[in-house]
Amino acid sequence: MAELGYRNYMFVDGDFPGTGDDASLPGHEALIITNKNTQDAHILVNVYFEDKPPVKGLHLTVGAERVLCLRTDLPFCEEKYSIPMGQFSLELESDIPVCASYGRLDRRHNLGYYSTGFCAV
Numbered sequence: 001m002a003e004l005g006y007r008n009y010m011f012v013d014g015d016f017p018g019t020g021d022d023a024s025l026p027g028h029e030a031l032i033i034t035n036k037n038t039q040d041a042h043i044l045v046n047v048y049f050e051d052k053p054p055v056k057g058l059h060l061t062v063g064a065e066r067v068l069c070l071r072t073d074l075p076f077c078e079e080k081y082s083i084p085m086g087q088f089s090l091e092l093e094s095d096i097p098v099c100a101s102y103g104r105l106d107r108r109h110n111l112g113y114y115s116t117g118f119c120a121v
Contacts, residue, residue, distance in 0.1 A: 003097045004099060005034075005097035005098045005100075006094075006098070007094045007095070007096070008094070010089065010090070010091050010092075010109055011092075011100075011102040012089045013089075013102075014023075014029060014072065014083070014087065014089055014090060014102070023108065029072045029073060029103065029104045030069060030071050030072065030102070030104075031069060031090065031100065031101075031102050032068070032069050032070075032101050032102075033067065033068045033092070033099070034042035034073075035063065035064060035065065035067075035068075035098045035102075036064075036099070037063050037065070037098075039047060039063070039066050039096065040064050041062040041095065041098045042060075042061055043059070043061070043092050043095075044058065044093040045058040045059070045060060045091070045093045045110065046058070046078055046089075046090070046091040046095075047081070047083060047088055047089070047090060048089040048090075049087070049088050050086060050087040050088070051086070055106060058076075058079050058081050060076075060077055061085060062067040062098060065121070076095070085111060090102065095116070104119075109110070
């Protein structure tokens with residue numbers, strides 16, 4: 001079976017949107033990782049900021065042949081880290097290839113949802 005995905009990702013446009021008018025579907029951002037391998041993926045997450053030092057070495061595990069969907073406005077990673085408000089970037093370093101995307105639900109602009117750009121090596 002051919003490998004699918006990458007070991008390294010950089011999502012450079014993190015910035016939490018406003019909650020919007022409907023509390024049942026608040027604006028948020030989400031990290032989605034799919035592991036189609038037959039072994040678990042162990043991922044280190046580094047968070048970079050505009051105005052403070054990075055937070056490095058947060059841990060995620062994505063089970064074999066599973067998907068992990070995480071809202072980044074809520075505590076995430078095994079450390080239950082809360083990203084502060086403001087601009088940030090996420091770096092993922094996986095021990096095996098995975099597929100990852102980062103999206104935003106922005107309730108300020110008529111339910112806009114899109115995947116932000118990334119750099120994979």
